[in-house]
Amino acid sequence: MTKTLRKKTVPAAPADPMPRRVEPCVATLVDKPPKGPQWAFEVKWDGYRLAVHVEPGEVRAITRGGYDWTRKFALIVAEARQLGHASMILDGEAVVLDDQGRSDFGLLQRAVGKKPSLHEPSEIIFFAFDLLYLDGHDLRSLPLGERRSRLEPIIAGRTGPIRFSEEVHADGAEFFRAACELGLEGIIAKRRDKPYHSGRRPEWLKIKCTRRDWFVIVGYERSTVPGAIGRLLLAAKKGDGLVYVGGCGTGWSNKESVQLRELLDAIPAKRPPVSLKRKGAIFSEPLLVAEVEYRAWTQDGKLRHPSFKRVGQRAEEVEVYHLD
Known part of the structure; x- marks a missing residue:
């Protein structure tokens, strides 16, 4: 009697190995929206850039800087398990929305932080705008x-922690005007016909309603008010180093000014972080960053009319302004 041997079924290997991490594509800052049917427009979300990696035995939330923040975004991770696919990489932004539906970075910081906050982690929404795997x-x-x-068919229509970042079908200039009138940070323009490339790219553009960026705090000058700050000394990244881009002397309350000085006095610099000879400058280690609103750049590379908005840490997933 002849026996029929049955071959064991071995699961097929994926056509493309799943990368453990993908360096994100980063938009280039420009002054006005581009024109042409090849451009797609979206809202510019003000939050933490995340890549959500879904695998059969694991889901991870990876920040722009490569940190594993899965625990901070537990509800997003749990939702990703329910999307119906064994493996995927979603690219998007984690945000907290204010009462008017606008993303607010400060609210997000408090929601993921250790200090008590009116905003809970359950309020964090991940707006997915790209699918990489x-x-x-x-x-x-x-x-x-x-x-x-x-x-789109994977996420569109969902109202939980993961949502689809919709394309806005409108003329770029009209959409930009409307976004600014609504108090949004700005808009993003992307080429529909281009593949995904890591790093800062010309096929992704960001247009801000006001120029608002993060700069490294490299020191301060004293105020005439005892214990307070007169001007923050700011720097931008250039290559592997820092370049001084001017001082900022407005935007804080007296209480915030004193608190800033206490923070900077606790991290004095052993040597100046930037090349700057300025009488009265007190340098600090470049560990803190400030979000600053400004009108433009001067011809000698300094910020024009800067105003302080808030302070953060370089270890957080904020994008420090880069001069390259």
């Missing part, structure tokens, strides 16, 4: 339009 296939070589067409 799906069920064994690396999608980064596909045009944005095709990647988005695969992402």
Whole structure:
């Protein structure tokens, strides 16, 4: 009697190995929206850039800087498990919305922080705007339009922690005006016909309603008010170093000014972090950053009419202004 031997079924290996991390594509800052049908427009979200990696035995939330913040975004991770796919990488932004539906970075910081806050982690929303990997296939070589067409049926219509970042079908200039009137930070423009490339790219553009960026605090000058700060000394990144871009002397309360000075006095610099000869400058280690609103750049590379908004830490996932 002849026996029929049955071959064991071995699961097929994925066509493309899933990367452990993808360096994100970063938008280039420009002054006005581009024109042409090849451009797609979205709201510019003010939050933490995240890549959500879904694998059969693991889901991870990876920040722009490569940190694993899965625990901070537990509800987003739990939702990602329910999307119906064995493996995927979602690219997007984690935000907290204010009462008018606008993303607010300060609210997000408090929601993920250790201090008590009126905003809970359950209020954090992940707006997914790109799909980089799906069920064994690396999608980064596909045009944005095709990647988005695969992402939309997975997420569109969901109202939980993960939502779809919708494209706005409008003229770029009109959308930009409307965004600014609504108090949004700005808009993003992306080429529909381009693949996904890591790093700062010309096919992704950001247009801000006001120029508002993060700069490294490298020191301060004393105020005539005892214990307070007169001017913050600010720097931008250039290559692997820092370049002085001017001082900021407005935007804080007296209480905030005193608190800032206490923070900086606790981290005195052993040597100046930037090349600056300025009488009365007190240098600090470049560990803190300030978000600053300003009108433009002067011809000698300094901030024009800067105003302080808030302070943060470089270890957080904030994008320090880069001069390169």
